[in-house]
Amino acid sequence: MKSGEHRNLILQSVSSFEHFFRMNYHLACLVALRYLKDQQIAEDIVQETFMGLWQKRNELTIESNLKQYLLRAVRNRSLNYLERSRQFDQLTDAAKELAVDEEQSVYADEELAVRIARSIEMLPPQCKKIFLLAYQDDLTYNEIAERLNLSKNTIKTQMGIAYKILREKLKSYFLNLFILPFRQLMH
Template sequence: MVAKNFKINVLPVSKKLLRFATHFLKDEDLARDVVQDVFLKLWQKRDSLDEVENIEAFTMRMTRNRCLDVIRANKTVPIDAETDRKLKEKTVDVHSKVELSESAGQIKRLIDKLPDLQRTVMQLRDIEQLSYDEIAEATDLKVNAIRVNLSRARKKVRDEFLKMNNDGNERSKIFTATLL
């Protein structure tokens, strides 16, 4: 692949990769480093990129794998300030703000405890809003396996969240339903 084709076929996905990596890592600077690493590897392998059927899915997979490497190296990923700010803006009273912030943190921790495959599928479908076919290309899974993993991930997060916050009131159940 020549430089011109590289610019046409690979570089246009950079913003999507950055969004994906930023959400995955909760650190924009670290995400930029990951995307840069991915592009460097892609450039080094540019001669064999013509064999890749779907460059976007291929780059998403490379980004996901690099993010997982970074996460494994650091072991902890804090919730980013932007997500926290957006969640707080949606609530009206102080009590709701505190409850939403705590619940979002709990859900984030529950998602982080999911197996890698379930966490990745949940990230790609619920956060990145990718279609099942796009997820299948990015993960080499069948659509049915994606649906099963996503369903199990959502159920596990919902059940664990309800266990943690089982005060039996209706507001808690409604709140859980809106978050999940």
């Protein structure tokens, strides 16, 4: 009987495959443990390999003997597992770094928002009103002038005063202040 025919018999009969499993399971686990260093993961890899063999038994073309094929498949699955776990560890490390950066960024943004709100509260009443219409309601100078029945020049002057006061109060955050949507206000 040729080895290919023998292989086909092992993979076609449930009892033959169970016998093949019992005879090679321990050796396959040792091969997996050589790479993985974790008994449970090694056993899982071996079981997956045996299941794959059984599920694809009609599609497989095995040139060498079945035992060699099994051990090579266990080794390859073990190496693939290690590669995936390394990639996962790298992704996890990157995600942890991003989470720390985001936490710091959120904290800095919240701190800036509190400082801006406090500084806005300290503006003179008319200046504060105009600034909030521009900042919160996102109105242009012309729209604010119409709403308050004031000239556009008065709005510009009051906004200039607001910017000067805020710039002074928020010196350390001044660069971040320009990230806010003030560019639209100049239209």
